[in-house]
Amino acid sequence: MELKFVEPVAKNGKELALVNEEDVASEFKRWENAVVAYFLGHDSTFGPPSFNRFINNLIDSEWRKYGNVKVYSKGSGVFVLDFESAHGKELALGEGPWFYDGSKPFILKPWSRDMSLEIEELKSAPIWIRLPNLRLHLWSPEALGKIASLVGRPLFADTVTASRETLCFARVCVEVDFDKMLPDSITIEDDKGYSYDQKVEYEWQPTSRCSFCLHFGHSDSCPRRKTTFPCPFCLGQHTVLQILRLRQHSVQLLQCSVMKPRYLVQTFRPLQHLVQLLFQNLVPLCLVLLLLVLPVQRMMQATTASKFGSTLLSTTAPGATSPPEDDARTS
Secondary structure, X not given: OOOOOOOOEEEOOEXXXXXXXHHHHHHHHHOOOEEEEEEOOOOOOOOHHHHHHHHHHHHHHHHHHHOOEEXXXXXXXXXXXXXXXXXXXXXXXXXXXXXXOOOEEEEEEEOOOOOOOOHHHOOEEEEEEEEEOOOHHHOOHHHHHXXXXXXXXXXXXXXXXXXXXXXXXXXXXXXXXXXXXXXXXXXXXXXXXOEEEEEOEEOOOHHHOOOOOOOOOOOOOOHHHHOEEEOOXXXXXXXXXEEEEEOOEEEEEEOOOOOOOEEEEOOOOHHHHHHHHHHXXXXXXXXXXXXXXXXXXXXXXXXXXXXXXXHHHHHHOOOOXXXXXXXXXXX
């Protein structure tokens, strides 16, 4: 692939690369049937080999009949699936949601130019909920839909619930928002005014999302929490407390004993932060030096004045005579 130099465009005092529709038209065509796949809630027991195995089995059993599917790994449980046809893409999207490792969601999203391909950009996900000991007259699709709507957007009930093979609990797939609190119980009331509380159980919850790295499946045991970072304030090493994503920058929060907690950009220049360190500590340093120098200066002035005063008194005191000049020479 041969590339050529193009003069950057200056805008608002900043150089940028101006990319127009003609530059990316071929890539839009190339990825028009692409689907982005996310593994949510994975841990060390379900890594990249398991990802590939799960996707390949899904392609062979469900999607191969729609044509070939190319798989591209993005890392961190994110994959891009390129379907051969738009028809196969739409059918695959309509067959979900899918779950791996028991009940953890494997989410498919159609690719668009605004997607960043990061798990933390997801706002919602389908999960399985259980309604234990649900009253017999509430197993109709209409009643289950109303009940599940108190948790999220109901998608469908599983086959066991639909056929009523077991009455221990009703199992429903619901799409929930990550920023919404999931209730442990919900209230059901009939048209006669009779109401009772129904318990809700979750096979997997998006509340296990890590506030440190924004991934799912762990919280305080985040493997990236042990990362250390050089502090520009005390020039020491600190453990990173939290990582924040602010547009193009990855921002890390450190706890420094010298300064209060501050947000520090991950990719920084040591010289720039050394200047920042000197500037922030210049005023207190000058005050400390001034407090140290002034007493010493006053002490030196007092010592000089006392010596000069004693010499002056000794030379002007009454009866004080100096030795004759001749005697001094002969001696």
